[in-house]
Amino acid sequence: MNIDNFIKIFFLMILSTEIGQSLIPVERSALSSVLVDKRIYFLGGESLHSPKPSSTLDQILYLDVSKSFNTVNPPFEEIINVPIPFGSSYATTFLSPQKNVIYLFAGNMVDANTKNPSLEFYKPVLHSYNLETREWTVPITNGFEPTRRRAINGVINKETGKFYVFGGWEQINGQNNYTVYNDMIVFDTISLTWSIGSTINAPLPRTYYTATLLSNGIIVFIGGKDNNFRDVDINQLALYDTKVDKWSIMTARGVTLENRGLHSAVLTPDERIIIFGGSKDSNEPVLNQLAVLNTKTTPYEWSIPQVSAIDNMPLTTSAHSATLVENYMFINFGTIPNYSKIQLLPFFYILDIRNFTWVTHFEPEESPIVITSVNNSPTNSTNSPDLTTEKSDNGKQIGIIIGTIGLSVGVGTVVGLLGYKYYKKQKYKHTIPTAGSPIN
Numbered sequence: 001m002n003i004d005n006f007i008k009i010f011f012l013m014i015l016s017t018e019i020g021q022s023l024i025p026v027e028r029s030a031l032s033s034v035l036v037d038k039r040i041y042f043l044g045g046e047s048l049h050s051p052k053p054s055s056t057l058d059q060i061l062y063l064d065v066s067k068s069f070n071t072v073n074p075p076f077e078e079i080i081n082v083p084i085p086f087g088s089s090y091a092t093t094f095l096s097p098q099k100n101v102i103y104l105f106a107g108n109m110v111d112a113n114t115k116n117p118s119l120e121f122y123k124p125v126l127h128s129y130n131l132e133t134r135e136w137t138v139p140i141t142n143g144f145e146p147t148r149r150r151a152i153n154g155v156i157n158k159e160t161g162k163f164y165v166f167g168g169w170e171q172i173n174g175q176n177n178y179t180v181y182n183d184m185i186v187f188d189t190i191s192l193t194w195s196i197g198s199t200i201n202a203p204l205p206r207t208y209y210t211a212t213l214l215s216n217g218i219i220v221f222i223g224g225k226d227n228n229f230r231d232v233d234i235n236q237l238a239l240y241d242t243k244v245d246k247w248s249i250m251t252a253r254g255v256t257l258e259n260r261g262l263h264s265a266v267l268t269p270d271e272r273i274i275i276f277g278g279s280k281d282s283n284e285p286v287l288n289q290l291a292v293l294n295t296k297t298t299p300y301e302w303s304i305p306q307v308s309a310i311d312n313m314p315l316t317t318s319a320h321s322a323t324l325v326e327n328y329m330f331i332n333f334g335t336i337p338n339y340s341k342i343q344l345l346p347f348f349y350i351l352d353i354r355n356f357t358w359v360t361h362f363e364p365e366e367s368p369i370v371i372t373s374v375n376n377s378p379t380n381s382t383n384s385p386d387l388t389t390e391k392s393d394n395g396k397q398i399g400i401i402i403g404t405i406g407l408s409v410g411v412g413t414v415v416g417l418l419g420y421k422y423y424k425k426q427k428y429k430h431t432i433p434t435a436g437s438p439i440n
Contacts, residue, residue: 023076025061026050027347029335032093033321034102036131038066038364040323043104044088045333050112056087058112060129063332065325068363071348082134085127087112090150096189097161102129103139103189105165107150126187143194146185155213156189157242163187164197164219164242167206180205180227184240201247203238208261212273214295217243222275222293224261231259231280237300252293254302258286264322266329268353271295274329276351279318279337289316290356308357314349326365327354 031045042061050057060079069075084104091107104127124138125148149168156163165187169180182205184197209224209232221238225231234257237250263278263286273293280286294301307313320334329351350359 023078025076028057028333029319030089031321031333032091032104033323033332034093034095035323035325036095036099039064040330041102042321042332043093044084044091046089052112054087054110054112054115056089056108056110056112058084058087060084066364070361071350072360074348082136085136086110092152092154092165094154094156094163097158100131102131104129105154106148106152106168139192141192141194145194149181151207153209153211155211155219157213161189163189166211166221169207180207182206197240198245198247203247203249206232210263210265210275212265212267214271217241220273220295222265223259223263223278231261234259250299252300252302255304257288257291257302260286262318264320264331266322266324274353276322276331277317277320277334283337285316285337305356308355313358314347317347320347327352328362329353
């Protein structure tokens with residue numbers, strides 16, 4: 001082989017090991033998601049392009065939002081070695097106050113490899129994923145464990161450690177037999193105890209709604225379907241006060257919105273609830289995909305924001321996930337009401353909530369530099385995901401630096417040897433024989 005070609009091939013091999021490409025996940029809907037520090041975790045969902053026999057996914061994806069990226073090629077990653085122990089969809093997730101455990105509550109559970117109901121994991125209604133040990137377990141809980149249900153949306157009070165979830169539905173002994181619930185389930189993540197909230201003045205059974213916890217302890221339930229799977233009046237807001245265990249109904253003022261279900265909602269720092277997407281009636285898309293509920297007025301007030309960057313306006317999806325990251329609303333995955341299978345895409349949209357502009361590039365805000373004093377005295381400490389992640393990231397950075405240096409030294413050595421041989425060969429070819437010179 002010509003030495004020049006060998007050097008070119010050698011460098012191409014090195015470049016091929018250094019250049020990577022982000023994971024392109026399959027489309028999915030009815031997934032669960034949760035923000036943990038600088039990562040959004042996406043659990044399960046339904047997909048027509050599932051890599052396993054079941055359309056119900058057991059995948060765990062995450063998106064690192066500490067780095068800048070665009071929506072064309074977002075840096076999705078998959079946790080391959082520890083998937084969900086079953087296919088999961090229409091469930092709800094929440095994070096423990098210690099930020100080291102992700103809880104997965106209820107939803108549709110099937111064996112991802114056989115399409116059958118997951119018999120081993122179907123009975124427990126709650127599963128937990130430890131972010132430090134990367135293990136799935138079934139928590140040992142106290143109290144009466146609630147009935148399984150799906151198409152729910154729960155919230156957790158980070159101060160009290162209590163998780164709240166309302167309603168949902170489940171099939172009972174047959175395809176056409178089902179029950180839609182209207183009970184308020186409470187789970188204390190500190191004592192691992194189940195309890196039931198008040199049923200006095202509770203709303204009618206409901207599913208496919210959104211639930212948002214305000215700073216005053218009130219949970220706002222918006223939209224959804226009733227026990228006959230008809231649209232709930234979106235202007236009739238069901239409110240649950242977690243501090244006094246009390247239900248009430250509020251009629252919102254402002255613009256009249258279309259009823260909807262399978263939409264999403266996020267809470268802004270100034271206590272506005274932004275809803276996006278969803279479907280109405282028999283899976284028809286809604287006209288106003290974005291709406292804002294001002295909870296600082298009494299009664300609460302609906303408005304339709306003036307949206308900029310119309311060219312970047314997304315398709316109106318439903319059964320997607322929505323996460324607030326700094327001043328941006330991330331809308332991930334989902335499906336299009338009355339979609340064509342050709343249109344199925346892993347949708348990704350970003351809304352700047354400061355000016356209601358759809359953007360295609362995300363740039364995280366720089367964290368302020370905090371100078372802290374060094375305490376040399378020994379203290380008792382517990383591991384946290386923040387510390388674990390920081391150590392892991394530092395270890396990765398050190399490994400990358402060492403690997404880069406080692407690779408550079410190796411490349412330099414090989415190239416130097418090859419170059420020296422090449423030089424000697426060329427020098428020998430151009431040497432003019434003289435008297436007394438040896439001739440081979």
